[in-house]
Amino acid sequence: MNIFTKISKRSIASKNIWRQIFGAVIQWQPKSFLLYVLLALAMSGIALIISPEKPINCLWLSLLTLAVWLTIKVGRTLANTFSLRKEEERITWSQIAILIAIGFWIIGFLIIFDTKENPKIAAAVALVGSVLSWIFQDKIKGVMAFLHLRFHHLLKVDDWIIVPSINIDGEIKRITLTSVTVYNWDTTTSTFPISTLYSGHFQNLQNMTEGKTYGRRMFLSFIFDTGWFHSVTQDEVNKLKERADVMKYLPQYELKAGKLNAQLYRLYLYHWLMSHEHISQQPRLIVRWLEQKPEGMPLQVYAFITEGSLAPFEWQQSQIVEHIIKSSEWFNMCLYQSPSGYDASNSNIFFAEEPASYRKGEDFCPLFKNPNYGERENHE
Amino acid sequence: MEKGKIMSKQLEKPFEFLTKKDGSVFSSETYKNWYMAHAYVLDKLKDTAFVPNSDEYLHVVVTNVDDEKSRPLMLSVARQVALTAHYINYEEENLDEKKRKRSVITLVSSKSKEIVAELKKDEYLCNLMDYCKYSYGSTVINKDSYIDIEIEIVGEAPRENKENKNEFFFRGNEVVSFCNSKFEDEIYSIDTRKAVFASRMYDLGAEIDNLPYEDIHSTERYAVAIDVFQFVKMDEKMRLLMDESRWKKHEKQTKVLECLSNLFCSDCFEPRAKAVRLYCEQEKISESEAWKRLNFLLSKSEHERWVVEKLILGYKPMNDMQRLEYESQFGNSRKQYVKKLKWLSESKELSHIDLCSFSNLRRIDPNNMKYDSFLVLGIPEILKRINDDDN
Numbered sequence: 001m002n003i004f005t006k007i008s009k010r011s012i013a014s015k016n017i018w019r020q021i022f023g024a025v026i027q028w029q030p031k032s033f034l035l036y037v038l039l040a041l042a043m044s045g046i047a048l049i050i051s052p053e054k055p056i057n058c059l060w061l062s063l064l065t066l067a068v069w070l071t072i073k074v075g076r077t078l079a080n081t082f083s084l085r086k087e088e089e090r091i092t093w094s095q096i097a098i099l100i101a102i103g104f105w106i107i108g109f110l111i112i113f114d115t116k117e118n119p120k121i122a123a124a125v126a127l128v129g130s131v132l133s134w135i136f137q138d139k140i141k142g143v144m145a146f147l148h149l150r151f152h153h154l155l156k157v158d159d160w161i162i163v164p165s166i167n168i169d170g171e172i173k174r175i176t177l178t179s180v181t182v183y184n185w186d187t188t189t190s191t192f193p194i195s196t197l198y199s200g201h202f203q204n205l206q207n208m209t210e211g212k213t214y215g216r217r218m219f220l221s222f223i224f225d226t227g228w229f230h231s232v233t234q235d236e237v238n239k240l241k242e243r244a245d246v247m248k249y250l251p252q253y254e255l256k257a258g259k260l261n262a263q264l265y266r267l268y269l270y271h272w273l274m275s276h277e278h279i280s281q282q283p284r285l286i287v288r289w290l291e292q293k294p295e296g297m298p299l300q301v302y303a304f305i306t307e308g309s310l311a312p313f314e315w316q317q318s319q320i321v322e323h324i325i326k327s328s329e330w331f332n333m334c335l336y337q338s339p340s341g342y343d344a345s346n347s348n349i350f351f352a353e354e355p356a357s358y359r360k361g362e363d364f365c366p367l368f369k370n371p372n373y374g375e376r377e378n379h380e
Numbered sequence: 381m382e383k384g385k386i387m388s389k390q391l392e393k394p395f396e397f398l399t400k401k402d403g404s405v406f407s408s409e410t411y412k413n414w415y416m417a418h419a420y421v422l423d424k425l426k427d428t429a430f431v432p433n434s435d436e437y438l439h440v441v442v443t444n445v446d447d448e449k450s451r452p453l454m455l456s457v458a459r460q461v462a463l464t465a466h467y468i469n470y471e472e473e474n475l476d477e478k479k480r481k482r483s484v485i486t487l488v489s490s491k492s493k494e495i496v497a498e499l500k501k502d503e504y505l506c507n508l509m510d511y512c513k514y515s516y517g518s519t520v521i522n523k524d525s526y527i528d529i530e531i532e533i534v535g536e537a538p539r540e541n542k543e544n545k546n547e548f549f550f551r552g553n554e555v556v557s558f559c560n561s562k563f564e565d566e567i568y569s570i571d572t573r574k575a576v577f578a579s580r581m582y583d584l585g586a587e588i589d590n591l592p593y594e595d596i597h598s599t600e601r602y603a604v605a606i607d608v609f610q611f612v613k614m615d616e617k618m619r620l621l622m623d624e625s626r627w628k629k630h631e632k633q634t635k636v637l638e639c640l641s642n643l644f645c646s647d648c649f650e651p652r653a654k655a656v657r658l659y660c661e662q663e664k665i666s667e668s669e670a671w672k673r674l675n676f677l678l679s680k681s682e683h684e685r686w687v688v689e690k691l692i693l694g695y696k697p698m699n700d701m702q703r704l705e706y707e708s709q710f711g712n713s714r715k716q717y718v719k720k721l722k723w724l725s726e727s728k729e730l731s732h733i734d735l736c737s738f739s740n741l742r743r744i745d746p747n748n749m750k751y752d753s754f755l756v757l758g759i760p761e762i763l764k765r766i767n768d769d770d771n
Contacts, residue, residue, distance in 0.1 A: 214746060215743070248700065249704075250704075251701075251704045251705070251708060270707070271704060271707055274703075274707045275703070277739075277740070277743070278743075279743065280742070280743040280746070281743055281744050281745075282743075282744075282745070282746050282747065306742065306743050
């Protein structure tokens with residue numbers, strides 16, 4: 001590593017902005033320098049064509065191009081460092097510096113070639129400008145989008161965004177004037193024009209995952225078999241009263257014989273969720289029955305889990321689902337599941353003379369409990 | 381008094397307004413002990429503060445508890461320590477409860493059960509003993525309590541370590557000597573200016589209701605509120621904290637409790653400001669930046685202090701029946717029910733929905749967290765105003 005590279009890397013690694021700029025300026029990038037040389041030669045050629053009587057314009061134009069090239073080089077180099085450190089303000093200003101440099105180049109060009117006195121040059125510049133604006137219109141839209149999104153703090157590095165129109169779902173890793181780079185959850189990378197976010201719709205879920213909102217929404221429905229709905233008997237009430245888990249979350253005055261078991265279950269579940277340490281009571285917590293379906297009655301849980309990031313959220317949600325399944329048994333409720341081939345062959349609706357050899361136990365289907373299960377009636 | 385100008389301290393005697401739960405007044409000695417304890421403890425603990433990552437904690441040893449003459453005073457001292465000793469390095473969520481860095485109050489007494497019964501009286505720690513961790517002998521009660529105060533009753537005083545700046549020994553004769561060395565007004569009256577400003581900050585929290593869901597502790601959210609406080613509320617005419625003319629007869633005791641709450645809250649302003657200054661020195665940042673960064677921790681500490689204060693003033697968390705009743709109500713009837721529980725005229729036992737750990741508050745009543753945030757944001761302004769007026 002030569003001395004310039006060392007100084008450059010050390011300077012870029014510091015936190016002082018001026019040292020970082022110095023480090024980026026002296027950083028040797030051969031391809032970028034070659035590009036500048038080609039540009040400078042092209043600009044010199046253009047200057048000689050436009051004003052052959054003033055060869056000094058070649059020098060001015062080359063110097064102007066050098067200044068702009070340096071600004072763009074510094075801006076791009078530092079944008080990587082700022083993105084790594086998530087220095088949002090510096091990312092924005094580094095991009096704006098590139099924009100300003102391009103603006104100065106245009107103004108400098110107009111001044112060097114004195115377009116006020118040369119209407120032909122002015123017309124040529126205007127024509128070229130129009131054509132370039134048309135060719136690069138998406139880039140220009142991107143610049144406007146960048147300014148809007150950044151100044152309103154709608155987009156930051158490491159934000160989790162979802163863009164449904166282009167199937168993007170991941171974390172932002174890089175933001176430039178014209179594009180956004182996202183690492184998707186399937187470990188692929190997507191780069192797309194920033195104007196997509198401005199003209200279309202996107203969701204920013206970062207505040208939710210950081211716990212800055214009330215929680216992350218859990219919105220699940222469970223279909224219960226209405227064949228199991230019934231009025232609770234006194235025996236069932238007594239059995240429920242013996243369960244400390246139930247009595248803690250069910251008001252005493254609700255637990256009476258004659259009430260629908262589904263109603264008691266919904267009340268129990270609601271109070272249980274309200275007391276759950278990972279469920280936020282705000283902005284809302286709803287446990288409700290939805291419209292009946294052919295399969296049964298859906299019970300919907302609309303709640304907010306306080307953990308926002310993926311793994312803890314899914315863990316908590318799964319634990320809640322498991323409790324819903326377990327506790328439904330206490331109230332003699334059963335979740336609906338459409339019958340499989342195994343269920344059909346083990347049912348007591350016989351399609352064949354002889355029962356199947358692989359049967360489930362006698363007590364499998366209590367509603368249809370038949371003391372003579374397994375025996376064939378004599379229909380003679 | 382000229383609007384916007386505070387010519388001198390505003391001395392009041394607020395403790396005399398407080399009565400027992402049954403409506404009877406406390407003895408004059410009780411009030412006197414409260415004032416003495418208030419003056420002594422605030423003076424001794426004024427320089428105690430911790431930065432967020434500090435492993436230190438406050439340890440106060442209260443002696444002369446067995447002596448019948450000095451017991452009431454010393455138990456009042458313990459009460460005042462419980463009201464004051466709340467610091468930002470307390471870790472409620474630490475799984476190892478020994479590492480939570482609670483403030484520890486050690487009472488030296490051989491009659492532990494008797495002392496526990498005394499502490500549960502209205503004039504001392506009241507309901508705090510039912511919820512905070514306390515121990516005597518090998519018995520530990522409420523080991524996993526979320527409250528940042530711990531009480532221990534020991535037979536022998538621990539050895540005094542003068543090198544430990546965060547360990548204090550409070551002796552009966554020292555308390556009496558301290559109070560005798562001051563003017564009567566300095567002990568038996570309290571300057572309520574800070575408390576009045578604190579109450580204005582709470583009122584502001586009630587006025588500003590339309591806050592978006594995001595980031596309850598974002599100081600940018602409350603910037604407008606601070607401007608209103610700084611330029612409007614601070615300039616309002618100073619009034620008495622315990623202003624009976626503004627209270628309706630049936631709400632008197634509830635208002636007294638609210639005003640005392642503001643007073644105890646303002647007692648903690650200086651230690652909080654000290655903690656922020658220590659943090660500035662540690663991180664080498666400006667004070668305004670430090671207040672921003674510590675807003676969350678300060679709000680958390682303020683909530684912890686508020687919980688202890690409410691328990692000492694006679695409130696309790698909602699019991700299971702009240703909780704179920706609360707959950708069964710919706711909309712306005714739910715709000716009315718919560719209000720009913722904390723108003724003395726309607727409840728036999730005062731209950732408050734927000735009497736819970738900070739992490740539970742986040743999920744039960746996040747809208748009320750703004751009061752803690754607002755108050756913390758207002759502290760530098762209040763202290764600056766008081767200092768300017770005193771100079």
